[in-house]
Amino acid sequence: MSADDWWKHGIVYQVYPRSFQDSNGDGIGDLDGIRARLNHLVSLGVDAVWISPVYPSPMADFGYDISDFCDIDPRFGTLEGFDALVQEAHAKGLKLILDFVPNHTSERHPWFVHSRSARSDAKRDWYIWRDPAPDGGPPNNWLSNFGGPAWSFDEVTGQYYAHSFLKEQPDLNWRNPEVRAAMYEVMRFWLRRGVDGFRIDVLSQIVKDAQFRDNPLNPDYVEGQDTFLRWTMLHNTDLPEVQPIVAEMRRVVDEFSDAHSSRVLIGELYLPLPRLVAYYGLNAQGVLEGVQLPFNFQLIGADWQAAHIDRLVRDYEAALPAGAAPNWVLGNHDRARIASRVGPRMARLAAMLLLTLRGTPTLYYGDEIGMTDVPIPADEVQDPFEKNRPGMGLGRDPERTPMQWSADANAGFTTGRPWLRLASDWRTCNVEAQSRDPDSMLALYRRLIALRRACPALHRGSYEALEAGNDVLAYARIGEGRRLVVLLNFGAAAAPVPQALLPRRPLVLASTDPARAGPVDGALVLSPGEGVVIGNEGAEENQDPPV
Numbered sequence: 382m383s384a385d386d387w388w389k390h391g392i393v394y395q396v397y398p399r400s401f402q403d404s405n406g407d408g409i410g411d412l413d414g415i416r417a418r419l420n421h422l423v424s425l426g427v428d429a430v431w432i433s434p435v436y437p438s439p440m441a442d443f444g445y446d447i448s449d450f451c452d453i454d455p456r457f458g459t460l461e462g463f464d465a466l467v468q469e470a471h472a473k474g475l476k477l478i479l480d481f482v483p484n485h486t487s488e489r490h491p492w493f494v495h496s497r498s499a500r501s502d503a504k505r506d507w508y509i510w511r512d513p514a515p516d517g518g519p520p521n522n523w524l525s526n527f528g529g530p531a532w533s534f535d536e537v538t539g540q541y542y543a544h545s546f547l548k549e550q551p552d553l554n555w556r557n558p559e560v561r562a563a564m565y566e567v568m569r570f571w572l573r574r575g576v577d578g579f580r581i582d583v584l585s586q587i588v589k590d591a592q593f594r595d596n597p598l599n600p601d602y603v604e605g606q607d608t609f610l611r612w613t614m615l616h617n618t619d620l621p622e623v624q625p626i627v628a629e630m631r632r633v634v635d636e637f638s639d640a641h642s643s644r645v646l647i648g649e650l651y652l653p654l655p656r657l658v659a660y661y662g663l664n665a666q667g668v669l670e671g672v673q674l675p676f677n678f679q680l681i682g683a684d685w686q687a688a689h690i691d692r693l694v695r696d697y698e699a700a701l702p703a704g705a706a707p708n709w710v711l712g713n714h715d716r717a718r719i720a721s722r723v724g725p726r727m728a729r730l731a732a733m734l735l736l737t738l739r740g741t742p743t744l745y746y747g748d749e750i751g752m753t754d755v756p757i758p759a760d761e762v763q764d765p766f767e768k769n770r771p772g773m774g775l776g777r778d779p780e781r782t783p784m785q786w787s788a789d790a791n792a793g794f795t796t797g798r799p800w801l802r803l804a805s806d807w808r809t810c811n812v813e814a815q816s817r818d819p820d821s822m823l824a825l826y827r828r829l830i831a832l833r834r835a836c837p838a839l840h841r842g843s844y845e846a847l848e849a850g851n852d853v854l855a856y857a858r859i860g861e862g863r864r865l866v867v868l869l870n871f872g873a874a875a876a877p878v879p880q881a882l883l884p885r886r887p888l889v890l891a892s893t894d895p896a897r898a899g900p901v902d903g904a905l906v907l908s909p910g911e912g913v914v915i916g917n918e919g920a921e922e923n924q925d926p927p928v
Protein backbone atom coordinates (compact mmCIF):
# COMPACT_ATOMS: atom_id res chain seq x y z
CA MET A 382 0.00 0.00 0.00
CA SER A 383 1.36 3.43 -0.80
CA ALA A 384 2.14 5.68 2.16
CA ASP A 385 -0.32 8.40 1.31
CA ASP A 386 -3.46 6.33 1.29
CA TRP A 387 -3.19 4.06 4.31
CA TRP A 388 -6.47 5.41 5.70
CA LYS A 389 -8.30 4.51 2.49
CA HIS A 390 -7.19 0.91 2.37
CA GLY A 391 -6.15 0.06 5.90
CA ILE A 392 -8.06 -0.93 9.03
CA VAL A 393 -8.60 1.24 12.12
CA TYR A 394 -8.79 -0.24 15.64
CA GLN A 395 -10.32 1.77 18.49
CA VAL A 396 -8.82 1.50 21.95
CA TYR A 397 -10.74 2.78 24.97
CA PRO A 398 -7.65 3.53 27.06
CA ARG A 399 -9.18 3.06 30.52
CA SER A 400 -10.06 -0.49 29.60
CA PHE A 401 -7.28 -1.84 27.40
CA GLN A 402 -4.31 -2.59 29.65
CA ASP A 403 -3.25 -1.31 33.04
CA SER A 404 0.52 -1.15 33.58
CA ASN A 405 0.77 0.05 37.20
CA GLY A 406 -1.92 -1.79 39.13
CA ASP A 407 -4.27 1.16 39.73
CA GLY A 408 -7.05 -0.64 37.84
CA ILE A 409 -7.14 1.92 35.03
CA GLY A 410 -5.70 1.25 31.60
CA ASP A 411 -2.90 3.55 30.47
CA LEU A 412 -0.49 4.46 27.67
CA ASP A 413 2.27 2.11 28.81
CA GLY A 414 -0.36 -0.62 28.84
CA ILE A 415 -1.32 0.14 25.24
CA ARG A 416 2.36 0.13 24.29
CA ALA A 417 2.81 -3.29 25.89
CA ARG A 418 -0.06 -4.67 23.83
CA LEU A 419 0.86 -3.32 20.40
CA ASN A 420 1.89 -6.79 19.28
CA HIS A 421 -1.71 -7.91 19.59
CA LEU A 422 -2.64 -5.27 17.02
CA VAL A 423 0.23 -6.30 14.78
CA SER A 424 -0.76 -9.96 14.89
CA LEU A 425 -4.38 -9.00 14.28
CA GLY A 426 -3.22 -7.15 11.18
CA VAL A 427 -4.74 -3.69 11.64
CA ASP A 428 -3.07 -0.53 10.33
CA ALA A 429 -4.00 2.23 12.75
CA VAL A 430 -4.99 2.61 16.36
CA TRP A 431 -7.32 5.38 17.50
CA ILE A 432 -7.25 6.06 21.22
CA SER A 433 -10.10 7.84 23.01
CA PRO A 434 -8.99 10.92 25.02
CA VAL A 435 -5.97 10.64 27.31
CA TYR A 436 -5.60 14.35 28.16
CA PRO A 437 -5.77 15.83 31.67
CA SER A 438 -9.38 15.60 32.76
CA PRO A 439 -11.53 15.63 35.90
CA MET A 440 -13.13 12.52 34.27
CA ALA A 441 -16.70 13.73 34.59
CA ASP A 442 -17.17 12.11 31.16
CA PHE A 443 -14.10 9.86 31.32
CA GLY A 444 -11.74 12.07 29.39
CA TYR A 445 -14.21 13.79 27.06
CA ASP A 446 -14.07 16.68 29.54
CA ILE A 447 -10.58 18.07 28.93
CA SER A 448 -8.81 20.55 31.19
CA ASP A 449 -5.60 20.77 29.11
CA PHE A 450 -5.56 19.89 25.42
CA CYS A 451 -1.77 19.69 25.27
CA ASP A 452 -0.77 17.22 27.97
CA ILE A 453 -1.44 13.69 29.19
CA ASP A 454 -3.49 12.89 32.29
CA PRO A 455 -1.22 11.36 34.97
CA ARG A 456 -3.63 8.44 35.20
CA PHE A 457 -2.77 7.61 31.60
CA GLY A 458 0.93 8.49 31.72
CA THR A 459 3.18 11.33 30.62
CA LEU A 460 4.06 13.19 27.45
CA GLU A 461 7.32 11.21 27.33
CA GLY A 462 5.32 8.01 27.59
CA PHE A 463 3.10 9.26 24.81
CA ASP A 464 6.12 9.97 22.59
CA ALA A 465 7.38 6.46 23.30
CA LEU A 466 4.01 5.05 22.28
CA VAL A 467 4.04 6.96 18.98
CA GLN A 468 7.58 5.86 18.30
CA GLU A 469 6.96 2.22 19.08
CA ALA A 470 3.69 2.14 17.15
CA HIS A 471 5.45 3.60 14.12
CA ALA A 472 8.35 1.17 14.48
CA LYS A 473 5.79 -1.64 14.30
CA GLY A 474 4.15 -0.15 11.23
CA LEU A 475 1.07 1.15 13.07
CA LYS A 476 -0.42 4.64 12.72
CA LEU A 477 -1.66 6.46 15.81
CA ILE A 478 -4.84 8.55 15.79
CA LEU A 479 -5.87 10.79 18.69
CA ASP A 480 -9.32 11.95 19.74
CA PHE A 481 -9.81 15.69 19.15
CA VAL A 482 -12.68 17.21 21.17
CA PRO A 483 -13.45 20.65 19.71
CA ASN A 484 -17.03 21.14 20.91
CA HIS A 485 -16.31 21.60 24.60
CA THR A 486 -13.72 21.70 27.35
CA SER A 487 -13.89 20.75 30.99
CA GLU A 488 -15.32 23.47 33.25
CA ARG A 489 -11.88 23.32 34.89
CA HIS A 490 -10.03 24.24 31.72
CA PRO A 491 -8.21 27.55 32.43
CA TRP A 492 -10.01 29.06 29.42
CA PHE A 493 -13.38 28.47 31.08
CA VAL A 494 -12.13 29.47 34.52
CA HIS A 495 -11.22 32.82 32.96
CA SER A 496 -14.35 33.04 30.88
CA ARG A 497 -16.71 32.57 33.81
CA SER A 498 -14.80 34.99 36.07
CA ALA A 499 -16.23 38.23 34.64
CA ARG A 500 -18.35 39.44 31.75
CA SER A 501 -15.42 41.64 30.76
CA ASP A 502 -12.85 38.83 30.76
CA ALA A 503 -10.80 38.52 27.57
CA LYS A 504 -11.91 34.89 27.25
CA ARG A 505 -15.60 35.62 27.96
CA ASP A 506 -16.54 35.14 24.32
CA TRP A 507 -14.57 31.88 24.01
CA TYR A 508 -17.68 30.16 25.42
CA ILE A 509 -21.38 30.70 24.80
CA TRP A 510 -22.96 33.00 27.38
CA ARG A 511 -26.54 34.31 27.28
CA ASP A 512 -28.86 36.23 29.53
CA PRO A 513 -31.69 34.32 31.20
CA ALA A 514 -35.10 34.25 29.51
CA PRO A 515 -37.56 36.87 30.88
CA ASP A 516 -38.82 34.29 33.41
CA GLY A 517 -35.26 33.69 34.61
CA GLY A 518 -35.09 30.27 32.93
CA PRO A 519 -32.69 29.05 30.24
CA PRO A 520 -32.28 31.26 27.14
CA ASN A 521 -34.00 28.74 24.85
CA ASN A 522 -35.28 25.15 24.65
CA TRP A 523 -32.08 23.41 23.59
CA LEU A 524 -31.40 20.17 25.44
CA SER A 525 -28.21 18.48 26.56
CA ASN A 526 -27.43 15.14 24.92
CA PHE A 527 -27.00 13.82 28.45
CA GLY A 528 -30.37 15.00 29.76
CA GLY A 529 -31.84 18.30 30.98
CA PRO A 530 -31.36 21.74 29.44
CA ALA A 531 -28.24 22.55 27.40
CA TRP A 532 -27.78 25.60 29.65
CA SER A 533 -26.55 26.12 33.20
CA PHE A 534 -26.85 29.31 35.17
CA ASP A 535 -23.63 30.73 36.59
CA GLU A 536 -24.11 32.82 39.74
CA VAL A 537 -20.79 34.65 39.35
CA THR A 538 -21.90 36.73 36.36
CA GLY A 539 -25.65 36.06 36.25
CA GLN A 540 -25.69 34.45 32.82
CA TYR A 541 -26.24 30.99 31.40
CA TYR A 542 -23.54 29.05 29.51
CA ALA A 543 -24.25 26.44 26.86
CA HIS A 544 -23.27 22.78 27.19
CA SER A 545 -24.35 20.16 24.67
CA PHE A 546 -23.30 17.46 27.15
CA LEU A 547 -22.68 17.66 30.93
CA LYS A 548 -22.70 20.99 32.73
CA GLU A 549 -19.05 20.16 33.44
CA GLN A 550 -18.46 20.33 29.65
CA PRO A 551 -19.07 23.96 28.55
CA ASP A 552 -19.30 24.44 24.77
CA LEU A 553 -16.61 26.49 23.07
CA ASN A 554 -17.69 29.34 20.80
CA TRP A 555 -16.38 28.35 17.36
CA ARG A 556 -17.68 31.63 15.90
CA ASN A 557 -14.79 33.30 17.73
CA PRO A 558 -11.64 33.35 15.53
CA GLU A 559 -9.38 33.20 18.60
CA VAL A 560 -10.94 29.91 19.62
CA ARG A 561 -10.41 28.54 16.13
CA ALA A 562 -6.77 29.62 16.08
CA ALA A 563 -6.13 28.17 19.55
CA MET A 564 -7.71 24.84 18.66
CA TYR A 565 -5.75 24.58 15.41
CA GLU A 566 -2.59 25.10 17.48
CA VAL A 567 -3.69 22.16 19.62
CA MET A 568 -3.88 20.03 16.49
CA ARG A 569 -0.42 21.18 15.41
CA PHE A 570 0.97 20.37 18.87
CA TRP A 571 0.08 16.70 18.41
CA LEU A 572 0.85 16.57 14.71
CA ARG A 573 4.37 17.77 15.49
CA ARG A 574 4.63 14.90 17.97
CA GLY A 575 3.95 12.57 15.09
CA VAL A 576 0.29 11.61 15.36
CA ASP A 577 -1.25 10.40 12.12
CA GLY A 578 -4.59 12.10 12.50
CA PHE A 579 -7.62 12.74 14.64
CA ARG A 580 -11.04 11.34 15.24
CA ILE A 581 -13.13 14.47 15.82
CA ASP A 582 -15.74 14.34 18.57
CA VAL A 583 -19.34 15.51 17.84
CA LEU A 584 -18.16 17.44 14.80
CA SER A 585 -21.63 18.42 13.59
CA GLN A 586 -22.53 20.28 16.78
CA ILE A 587 -19.64 22.72 17.06
CA VAL A 588 -21.53 25.76 15.71
CA LYS A 589 -24.85 27.01 17.12
CA ASP A 590 -27.50 29.29 15.67
CA ALA A 591 -26.33 32.92 15.80
CA GLN A 592 -29.81 34.02 16.94
CA PHE A 593 -30.26 31.20 19.46
CA ARG A 594 -33.72 30.35 18.17
CA ASP A 595 -35.78 27.62 19.87
CA ASN A 596 -35.67 24.25 18.22
CA PRO A 597 -38.98 23.24 16.61
CA LEU A 598 -41.09 20.35 17.86
CA ASN A 599 -40.26 16.96 16.37
CA PRO A 600 -43.42 15.91 14.46
CA ASP A 601 -42.47 12.23 14.90
CA TYR A 602 -42.19 12.45 18.68
CA VAL A 603 -44.38 9.97 20.52
CA GLU A 604 -45.42 10.76 24.11
CA GLY A 605 -43.46 8.55 26.50
CA GLN A 606 -40.31 8.52 24.34
CA ASP A 607 -37.02 9.93 25.59
CA THR A 608 -37.77 13.64 26.09
CA PHE A 609 -34.49 14.50 24.35
CA LEU A 610 -36.29 13.63 21.09
CA ARG A 611 -39.17 16.07 21.68
CA TRP A 612 -37.48 18.79 19.65
CA THR A 613 -35.43 18.47 16.49
CA MET A 614 -31.88 19.84 16.67
CA LEU A 615 -32.43 22.26 13.79
CA HIS A 616 -30.59 25.17 15.41
CA ASN A 617 -27.75 23.43 17.24
CA THR A 618 -26.48 20.75 14.91
CA ASP A 619 -25.14 20.50 11.36
CA LEU A 620 -25.34 24.22 10.60
CA PRO A 621 -23.86 25.34 7.25
CA GLU A 622 -21.23 27.29 9.20
CA VAL A 623 -19.63 23.98 10.30
CA GLN A 624 -18.37 23.23 6.79
CA PRO A 625 -15.82 26.06 6.39
CA ILE A 626 -14.44 25.15 9.83
CA VAL A 627 -14.02 21.53 8.75
CA ALA A 628 -12.12 22.78 5.71
CA GLU A 629 -9.85 24.83 8.00
CA MET A 630 -9.17 21.76 10.15
CA ARG A 631 -8.35 19.83 7.01
CA ARG A 632 -5.86 22.48 5.92
CA VAL A 633 -4.15 22.16 9.30
CA VAL A 634 -3.59 18.41 8.96
CA ASP A 635 -2.63 18.86 5.32
CA GLU A 636 0.23 21.14 6.46
CA PHE A 637 1.74 17.95 7.87
CA SER A 638 0.93 15.57 5.02
CA ASP A 639 3.27 14.62 2.26
CA ALA A 640 3.70 11.69 -0.09
CA HIS A 641 5.25 9.67 2.74
CA SER A 642 2.88 10.35 5.56
CA SER A 643 -0.64 11.50 5.05
CA ARG A 644 -2.61 12.56 8.11
CA VAL A 645 -6.29 11.80 8.42
CA LEU A 646 -9.42 13.38 9.88
CA ILE A 647 -12.27 11.10 10.90
CA GLY A 648 -15.51 12.83 11.88
CA GLU A 649 -17.91 11.53 14.50
CA LEU A 650 -21.23 12.27 12.78
CA TYR A 651 -24.58 10.69 13.54
CA LEU A 652 -26.45 12.15 10.57
CA PRO A 653 -28.74 10.96 7.79
CA LEU A 654 -26.89 9.95 4.63
CA PRO A 655 -27.20 13.12 2.51
CA ARG A 656 -26.05 15.29 5.42
CA LEU A 657 -23.30 12.85 6.38
CA VAL A 658 -21.64 12.81 2.96
CA ALA A 659 -21.57 16.62 2.93
CA TYR A 660 -18.68 16.31 5.41
CA TYR A 661 -16.41 15.05 2.62
CA GLY A 662 -16.52 18.73 1.67
CA LEU A 663 -16.87 18.50 -2.10
CA ASN A 664 -16.15 22.03 -3.30
CA ALA A 665 -17.04 23.81 -6.54
CA GLN A 666 -13.76 22.68 -8.11
CA GLY A 667 -14.59 19.02 -7.41
CA VAL A 668 -11.99 18.80 -4.63
CA LEU A 669 -12.80 17.06 -1.34
CA GLU A 670 -11.75 19.51 1.36
CA GLY A 671 -13.58 18.06 4.36
CA VAL A 672 -12.75 15.13 6.61
CA GLN A 673 -11.40 12.14 4.71
CA LEU A 674 -13.60 9.74 6.68
CA PRO A 675 -16.98 10.92 7.98
CA PHE A 676 -17.77 7.96 10.24
CA ASN A 677 -20.49 5.83 8.69
CA PHE A 678 -22.47 4.41 11.61
CA GLN A 679 -25.30 2.88 9.60
CA LEU A 680 -24.48 -0.69 10.60
CA ILE A 681 -24.71 0.22 14.29
CA GLY A 682 -28.44 0.77 14.22
CA ALA A 683 -29.30 -1.48 11.29
CA ASP A 684 -31.99 -4.17 11.29
CA TRP A 685 -30.10 -7.40 10.97
CA GLN A 686 -31.66 -8.50 7.68
CA ALA A 687 -30.03 -9.04 4.31
CA ALA A 688 -32.53 -6.86 2.40
CA HIS A 689 -32.12 -3.97 4.81
CA ILE A 690 -28.31 -4.05 4.81
CA ASP A 691 -28.28 -4.50 1.03
CA ARG A 692 -30.35 -1.32 0.67
CA LEU A 693 -28.20 0.72 3.00
CA VAL A 694 -24.95 -0.36 1.33
CA ARG A 695 -26.35 0.51 -2.09
CA ASP A 696 -27.68 3.85 -0.89
CA TYR A 697 -24.35 4.68 0.73
CA GLU A 698 -22.41 3.75 -2.41
CA ALA A 699 -24.77 5.91 -4.47
CA ALA A 700 -24.53 8.89 -2.11
CA LEU A 701 -20.71 9.10 -2.03
CA PRO A 702 -19.23 12.03 -3.95
CA ALA A 703 -16.70 11.19 -6.66
CA GLY A 704 -13.38 10.17 -5.16
CA ALA A 705 -14.74 9.89 -1.60
CA ALA A 706 -13.39 7.06 0.54
CA PRO A 707 -16.15 4.97 2.13
CA ASN A 708 -15.90 3.54 5.65
CA TRP A 709 -17.85 1.24 7.95
CA VAL A 710 -18.16 0.90 11.72
CA LEU A 711 -19.74 -1.93 13.73
CA GLY A 712 -19.32 -0.58 17.24
CA ASN A 713 -17.72 1.96 19.56
CA HIS A 714 -17.54 3.05 23.19
CA ASP A 715 -20.99 4.66 23.03
CA ARG A 716 -23.07 1.82 21.60
CA ALA A 717 -23.99 -1.75 22.54
CA ARG A 718 -21.44 -4.27 21.30
CA ILE A 719 -22.13 -6.11 18.06
CA ALA A 720 -22.02 -9.56 19.73
CA SER A 721 -24.79 -8.44 22.08
CA ARG A 722 -26.83 -6.76 19.36
CA VAL A 723 -26.91 -9.72 16.98
CA GLY A 724 -25.74 -12.70 19.03
CA PRO A 725 -22.49 -14.69 18.90
CA ARG A 726 -23.15 -16.57 15.67
CA MET A 727 -24.23 -13.51 13.72
CA ALA A 728 -21.28 -11.59 15.15
CA ARG A 729 -19.07 -13.83 12.98
CA LEU A 730 -21.13 -12.87 9.95
CA ALA A 731 -20.82 -9.21 10.97
CA ALA A 732 -17.03 -9.56 11.06
CA MET A 733 -17.06 -10.87 7.51
CA LEU A 734 -19.39 -8.08 6.40
CA LEU A 735 -17.21 -5.36 7.97
CA LEU A 736 -14.02 -6.78 6.49
CA THR A 737 -15.31 -7.40 2.97
CA LEU A 738 -17.34 -4.25 2.31
CA ARG A 739 -15.77 -1.47 0.25
CA GLY A 740 -14.39 1.06 2.70
CA THR A 741 -12.12 1.51 5.69
CA PRO A 742 -13.32 -0.70 8.55
CA THR A 743 -13.11 0.48 12.17
CA LEU A 744 -12.97 -2.27 14.79
CA TYR A 745 -13.82 -1.70 18.44
CA TYR A 746 -11.44 -3.30 20.96
CA GLY A 747 -12.67 -6.65 22.21
CA ASP A 748 -15.05 -7.26 19.32
CA GLU A 749 -12.30 -9.39 17.79
CA ILE A 750 -12.80 -11.90 20.61
CA GLY A 751 -16.58 -11.53 20.63
CA MET A 752 -16.81 -9.56 23.87
CA THR A 753 -20.38 -8.84 24.92
CA ASP A 754 -22.05 -6.06 26.90
CA VAL A 755 -21.64 -6.61 30.61
CA PRO A 756 -24.59 -5.81 32.88
CA ILE A 757 -23.39 -3.37 35.54
CA PRO A 758 -25.22 -3.38 38.90
CA ALA A 759 -26.68 0.01 39.86
CA ASP A 760 -24.15 0.60 42.64
CA GLU A 761 -21.22 0.06 40.25
CA VAL A 762 -22.41 2.42 37.49
CA GLN A 763 -19.68 4.80 36.34
CA ASP A 764 -21.10 6.50 33.25
CA PRO A 765 -22.66 9.93 33.94
CA PHE A 766 -25.10 9.37 31.07
CA GLU A 767 -26.61 6.49 33.08
CA LYS A 768 -26.42 8.38 36.35
CA ASN A 769 -28.27 11.38 34.87
CA ARG A 770 -31.07 9.30 33.47
CA PRO A 771 -31.09 6.02 35.37
CA GLY A 772 -33.00 3.00 34.17
CA MET A 773 -33.34 4.11 30.56
CA GLY A 774 -30.63 1.79 29.33
CA LEU A 775 -28.50 4.69 28.11
CA GLY A 776 -25.39 3.84 30.13
CA ARG A 777 -22.25 3.00 28.22
CA ASP A 778 -20.38 1.04 30.90
CA PRO A 779 -21.51 -2.34 29.49
CA GLU A 780 -19.46 -1.87 26.30
CA ARG A 781 -16.45 -0.38 28.11
CA THR A 782 -15.42 -3.30 30.32
CA PRO A 783 -11.75 -4.36 30.55
CA MET A 784 -10.16 -6.19 27.65
CA GLN A 785 -9.90 -9.91 28.24
CA TRP A 786 -6.32 -10.98 27.57
CA SER A 787 -5.83 -14.27 29.40
CA ALA A 788 -7.03 -16.57 32.15
CA ASP A 789 -4.70 -14.83 34.63
CA ALA A 790 -6.20 -12.74 37.45
CA ASN A 791 -8.51 -10.02 36.10
CA ALA A 792 -8.02 -11.42 32.62
CA GLY A 793 -4.48 -10.01 32.58
CA PHE A 794 -5.92 -6.48 32.43
CA THR A 795 -4.68 -5.33 35.84
CA THR A 796 -2.97 -6.59 38.96
CA GLY A 797 -5.19 -4.24 40.96
CA ARG A 798 -8.94 -3.75 41.15
CA PRO A 799 -10.39 -3.02 37.71
CA TRP A 800 -12.23 0.33 37.49
CA LEU A 801 -15.19 -1.51 35.94
CA ARG A 802 -16.10 -5.15 36.44
CA LEU A 803 -15.03 -7.76 33.90
CA ALA A 804 -17.38 -9.93 31.87
CA SER A 805 -18.10 -13.18 33.67
CA ASP A 806 -16.75 -15.28 30.76
CA TRP A 807 -13.20 -13.88 30.85
CA ARG A 808 -11.58 -17.16 31.93
CA THR A 809 -12.59 -18.77 28.64
CA CYS A 810 -13.20 -15.81 26.37
CA ASN A 811 -9.80 -14.15 26.09
CA VAL A 812 -7.05 -13.45 23.58
CA GLU A 813 -4.74 -16.19 24.83
CA ALA A 814 -7.36 -18.95 24.73
CA GLN A 815 -8.69 -17.87 21.36
CA SER A 816 -5.18 -17.71 19.89
CA ARG A 817 -4.90 -21.45 20.46
CA ASP A 818 -8.29 -22.23 18.90
CA PRO A 819 -8.48 -22.16 15.09
CA ASP A 820 -12.28 -21.99 15.27
CA SER A 821 -12.37 -18.94 17.54
CA MET A 822 -13.66 -15.47 16.74
CA LEU A 823 -10.09 -14.16 16.99
CA ALA A 824 -8.86 -16.72 14.49
CA LEU A 825 -11.69 -15.71 12.14
CA TYR A 826 -10.80 -12.01 12.49
CA ARG A 827 -7.15 -12.76 11.80
CA ARG A 828 -8.01 -14.81 8.70
CA LEU A 829 -10.40 -12.20 7.35
CA ILE A 830 -7.95 -9.35 7.92
CA ALA A 831 -5.11 -11.31 6.32
CA LEU A 832 -7.33 -12.04 3.33
CA ARG A 833 -8.36 -8.40 3.06
CA ARG A 834 -4.74 -7.28 3.14
CA ALA A 835 -3.67 -9.85 0.57
CA CYS A 836 -6.46 -9.16 -1.93
CA PRO A 837 -6.51 -5.81 -3.72
CA ALA A 838 -10.10 -6.64 -4.70
CA LEU A 839 -11.02 -6.42 -1.01
CA HIS A 840 -8.93 -3.48 0.19
CA ARG A 841 -9.15 -1.29 -2.87
CA GLY A 842 -11.52 -2.95 -5.35
CA SER A 843 -14.94 -1.85 -6.51
CA TYR A 844 -18.27 -3.11 -5.22
CA GLU A 845 -21.08 -4.70 -7.21
CA ALA A 846 -24.41 -5.59 -5.63
CA LEU A 847 -25.73 -9.07 -6.48
CA GLU A 848 -29.11 -10.73 -5.95
CA ALA A 849 -29.09 -14.04 -4.11
CA GLY A 850 -32.65 -14.25 -2.78
CA ASN A 851 -33.69 -15.72 0.57
CA ASP A 852 -32.07 -13.79 3.41
CA VAL A 853 -28.66 -13.79 1.72
CA LEU A 854 -26.70 -10.59 1.18
CA ALA A 855 -24.53 -10.95 -1.90
CA TYR A 856 -21.97 -8.71 -3.53
CA ALA A 857 -18.82 -8.92 -5.59
CA ARG A 858 -15.55 -7.12 -4.95
CA ILE A 859 -13.52 -6.54 -8.06
CA GLY A 860 -9.95 -5.33 -8.43
CA GLU A 861 -6.72 -5.95 -10.30
CA GLY A 862 -8.31 -8.54 -12.54
CA ARG A 863 -9.88 -10.54 -9.71
CA ARG A 864 -13.50 -10.92 -8.76
CA LEU A 865 -14.48 -12.22 -5.33
CA VAL A 866 -18.05 -13.06 -4.39
CA VAL A 867 -19.25 -12.51 -0.82
CA LEU A 868 -22.37 -14.38 0.33
CA LEU A 869 -23.80 -13.75 3.78
CA ASN A 870 -26.77 -15.71 5.07
CA PHE A 871 -28.63 -13.51 7.55
CA GLY A 872 -31.44 -16.05 7.79
CA ALA A 873 -32.26 -18.75 10.30
CA ALA A 874 -32.68 -21.32 7.52
CA ALA A 875 -30.18 -22.98 5.19
CA ALA A 876 -29.92 -21.02 1.93
CA PRO A 877 -28.96 -22.44 -1.46
CA VAL A 878 -26.89 -20.01 -3.52
CA PRO A 879 -27.90 -19.54 -7.19
CA GLN A 880 -25.24 -21.24 -9.31
CA ALA A 881 -25.09 -18.23 -11.64
CA LEU A 882 -23.55 -16.11 -8.89
CA LEU A 883 -20.54 -18.36 -8.52
CA PRO A 884 -17.40 -18.02 -10.62
CA ARG A 885 -15.95 -20.90 -12.63
CA ARG A 886 -14.21 -23.44 -10.40
CA PRO A 887 -15.33 -21.71 -7.19
CA LEU A 888 -13.10 -21.90 -4.18
CA VAL A 889 -13.91 -20.93 -0.59
CA LEU A 890 -11.32 -18.36 0.52
CA ALA A 891 -12.95 -17.75 3.90
CA SER A 892 -15.99 -18.96 5.77
CA THR A 893 -17.50 -18.13 9.14
CA ASP A 894 -18.05 -21.87 9.44
CA PRO A 895 -14.76 -23.52 10.40
CA ALA A 896 -15.79 -26.75 8.68
CA ARG A 897 -16.07 -25.23 5.22
CA ALA A 898 -12.96 -24.85 3.07
CA GLY A 899 -11.59 -25.65 -0.36
CA PRO A 900 -13.28 -26.03 -3.76
CA VAL A 901 -17.07 -25.83 -3.94
CA ASP A 902 -18.31 -29.16 -5.16
CA GLY A 903 -21.76 -28.96 -6.74
CA ALA A 904 -24.42 -26.74 -5.19
CA LEU A 905 -23.46 -24.30 -2.45
CA VAL A 906 -25.89 -24.24 0.47
CA LEU A 907 -25.11 -21.79 3.26
CA SER A 908 -25.99 -22.82 6.78
CA PRO A 909 -27.95 -20.35 8.96
CA GLY A 910 -25.76 -17.36 9.77
CA GLU A 911 -22.96 -18.56 7.50
CA GLY A 912 -20.89 -16.23 5.36
CA VAL A 913 -18.36 -17.13 2.68
CA VAL A 914 -15.90 -15.36 0.41
CA ILE A 915 -15.57 -17.18 -2.90
CA GLY A 916 -12.71 -16.85 -5.35
CA ASN A 917 -11.75 -19.21 -8.09
CA GLU A 918 -9.17 -21.92 -8.34
CA GLY A 919 -5.85 -20.96 -9.83
CA ALA A 920 -6.01 -17.29 -8.80
CA GLU A 921 -3.19 -15.63 -6.92
CA GLU A 922 -5.14 -14.79 -3.78
CA ASN A 923 -5.48 -18.48 -3.07
CA GLN A 924 -1.92 -18.53 -1.81
CA ASP A 925 -1.82 -18.38 1.95
CA PRO A 926 -1.84 -14.67 2.65
CA PRO A 927 1.05 -13.34 4.73
CA VAL A 928 0.05 -12.99 8.38
Ligand code: NOJ
Nearest residue numbers: 442445546582583714715
Ligand atom coordinates in the same frame (compact mmCIF):
# COMPACT_ATOMS: atom_id res chain seq x y z
C1 NOJ B 1 -19.06 11.55 21.80
C2 NOJ B 1 -18.17 10.60 22.52
O1 NOJ B 1 -17.96 9.47 21.73
C3 NOJ B 1 -18.83 10.31 23.84
O2 NOJ B 1 -18.22 9.23 24.51
C4 NOJ B 1 -18.81 11.56 24.66
O3 NOJ B 1 -19.49 11.34 25.86
C5 NOJ B 1 -19.46 12.72 23.90
N1 NOJ B 1 -19.08 12.79 22.53
C6 NOJ B 1 -19.12 14.04 24.54
O4 NOJ B 1 -17.78 14.35 24.26
Ligand code: CA
Nearest residue numbers: 403405409411
Ligand atom coordinates in the same frame (compact mmCIF):
# COMPACT_ATOMS: atom_id res chain seq x y z
CA1 CA C 1 -2.93 2.39 35.23
